[in-house]
């Protein structure tokens with residue numbers, strides 16, 4: 391079973407307007423309220439790929455009721471831990487440029503945290519736990535690290551979508567895959583990239599530091615997959631970008647869901663790329679139909695030889 395953990399889910403309130411003027415009343419041309427949060431987005435993709443999975447995390451209040459109902463309607467298996475406080479609302483403004491206003495998140499009590507841990511009490515070595523997104527402020531900084539210790543004790547695999555110090559702390563525990571984007575990768579090693587070879591070298595360093603696979607996403611410039619003995623690149627297919635929020639989560643969902651079925655890293659990369667672009671070309675997280683439309687457009691090539 392794949393478990394996704396969204397500690398801090400959200401209603402993503404997506405608003406569109408041709409132009410936003412700060413300090414004025416702006417009238418919205420189009421709005422949408424979508425269930426969001428990084429792990430939930432991964433679960434939505436897994437569901438589209440018919441990959442059994444269970445969405446975990448904390449959910450509460452009228453916002454939590456909305457998200458749970460929306461996910462149930464989509465057929466997701468959800469085991470969220472109920473909390474007393476309201477789940478947050480994140481505002482995604484699509485005007486001249488994309489601007490995001492993400493809430494800090496609700497208060498979560500020690501009793502609620504204990505109840506959440508019960509969901510991880512029966513992990514086995516066949517399981518994969520995907521952890522994504524910010525921690526609510528009331529959670530300890532070690533929250534993800536503590537979960538990883540439980541995952542490792544059960545012999546299960548894990549994926550964590552994080553950056554900075556949190557990533558540094560988890561790499562030695564050998565995550566199945568890490569997916570920094572090229573900017574996060576440059577920040578991580580406090581460097582700037584002049585060309586693709588520099589990006590690949592940084593990805594290989596992350597592999598040496600413990601990741602089993604490194605996926606580097608580069609938005610409209612495509613992605614790279616780094617394995618212990620090969621490096622692959624794919625450009626992104628061209629299309630009309632509608633809402634790139636969740637493209638990175640979709641890439642993780644495509645990779646992890648396919649890897650669980652095939653144990654084939656390149657095939658998993660292919661699905662990851664297709665799911666990422668399919669979401670960028672959709673209002674919400676991509677559907678199976680959109681993913682199928684994009685899959686034939688993905689062109690992966692090995693760039694290993696060009697490095698020597």
Ligand SMILES: Nc1ncnc2c1ncn2[C@@H]1O[C@H](COP(=O)(O)OP(=O)(O)OP(=O)(O)O)[C@@H](O)[C@H]1O
Nearest residue numbers: 571607608609610612613626636637638666667670
């Ligand atoms: N404009 C785009 N055109 C085509 N494909 C895209 C576009 N944006 C994203 N993608 C696809 O989705 C993948 C992940 O996107 P991106 O690099 O933006 O991830 P991210 O930075 O983690 O995004 P986010 O945090 O918004 O989810 C890319 O590698 C690419 O395959």
Ligand SMILES: O=P(O)(O)OC[C@@]1(O)O[C@H](CO)[C@@H](O)[C@@H]1O
Nearest residue numbers: 400426427428480492523524636
């Ligand atoms: O505030 P966090 O937890 O870092 O990110 C939350 C979020 O921006 O991530 C998803 C897109 O990746 C959205 O659905 C959601 O609003």
